Amino acid sequence: MVLADLGKRINTAVNSALSNTQDDYATTVDVMLKTIVTALLESDVNIKLVSKLRTNLRTKLLDAKTGSKSTSNAQTKKLIQKTVFDELCDLVDCKAEQSFQPKKKKTNIIMFVGLQGSGKTTSCTKLAVYYSRRGFKVGLVCADTFRAGAFDQLKQNAIKAHIPFYGSYVETDPVKVAAEGIARFKKEKFEVIIVDTSGRHHQEQALFQEMIEISAVVKPNQTIMVLDASIGQAAEQQSKAFKDSADFGAILLTKMDGHAKGGGAISAVAATNTPIIFIGTGEHIHDLEKFSPKSFISKLLG
Ligand code: GDP
Numbered sequence: 001m002v003l004a005d006l007g008k009r010i011n012t013a014v015n016s017a018l019s020n021t022q023d024d025y026a027t028t029v030d031v032m033l034k035t036i037v038t039a040l041l042e043s044d045v046n047i048k049l050v051s052k053l054r055t056n057l058r059t060k061l062l063d064a065k066t067g068s069k070s071t072s073n074a075q076t077k078k079l080i081q082k083t084v085f086d087e088l089c090d091l092v093d094c095k096a097e098q099s100f101q102p103k104k105k106k107t108n109i110i111m112f113v114g115l116q117g118s119g120k121t122t123s124c125t126k127l128a129v130y131y132s133r134r135g136f137k138v139g140l141v142c143a144d145t146f147r148a149g150a151f152d153q154l155k156q157n158a159i160k161a162h163i164p165f166y167g168s169y170v171e172t173d174p175v176k177v178a179a180e181g182i183a184r185f186k187k188e189k190f191e192v193i194i195v196d197t198s199g200r201h202h203q204e205q206a207l208f209q210e211m212i213e214i215s216a217v218v219k220p221n222q223t224i225m226v227l228d229a230s231i232g233q234a235a236e237q238q239s240k241a242f243k244d245s246a247d248f249g250a251i252l253l254t255k256m257d258g259h260a261k262g263g264g265a266i267s268a269v270a271a272t273n274t275p276i277i278f279i280g281t282g283e284h285i286h287d288l289e290k291f292s293p294k295s296f297i298s299k300l301l302g
Helices: 003-019 025-042 047-065 073-092 120-133 150-161 174-187 204-219 234-246 263-272 293-300
Strands: 108-115 139-142 191-198 222-228 250-254 276-280 286-289
Touching: 003 025, 003 276, 025 047, 025 073, 047 073, 047 263, 073 204, 073 263, 073 293, 108 120, 108 204, 108 234, 108 293, 120 139, 120 150, 120 191, 120 222, 120 250, 139 174, 174 191, 174 204, 174 263, 191 204, 204 234, 222 234, 222 263, 234 263, 250 263
Parallel strands: 108 191, 108 222, 139 191, 222 250, 250 276
Antiparallel strands: 276 286
């Protein structure tokens, strides 16, 4: 279940709570909070986060009402909705660090990590196109030597997008390929070098060890973790594991054009204190948008 109907459910809860004239404001707030908490938990948002949100919301809503006993139901409704909206925005508006900006005439290395199928290779190309259109000289490196076909996929994407690329059909050591690709592009004064990595399932320990090794050689200026919007409860554990091994500084949330509203991503942001910087909104190379907490939450609220 996703958060799709949360907005409607909040609205219904507020309306029914307000129509019961017997209830005082605190009871109205509690009834409404129960609905929000249920919806968030059903949407795989972490229980500790939900509990914190509930406490914050309750305090804010009760404080806001103090001293203004004469407000109408419509005003109360507006107040509740705005407070909920702002509080949810705060959950994803991670101010921990400013997002990285590549510098012209410098080598800027960006490394991508994430599980297979999350949309990593597609997103690497999208970001390459994004920076290329902004005047950077961009190259793509395929450091996934694990999955057969990984290099071909990156190559096809890169050719379609007119982005120079580097990879190997014979080398089995991803660290070596990454180092060679970077050396090649550096020599040719590329400004943004994007390194795609493996994302195999089922051998996660080996995968995380590989991320540590590639990271040590690549020395990225920015590491981006790619997260599928439909990830759900696994978001917290998965993002923590990638944070420990690859210490990513940003999240790219893919498949936001689908049914999933990205509830799990809230847990990933909170667990790693790392901002979402871009969202993927389709399979096309231009389907990449800058992340905006407000529109993300608006969509979440339906
Ligand atoms: P990787 O294994 O992590 O490298 O994932 P891929 O880049 O191969 O993507 C897996 C699938 O997800 C492919 O079919 C992509 O076209 C698709 N995909 C990636 N990003 C998006 C997105 O933002 N929206 C949609 N609808 N599909 C996406």
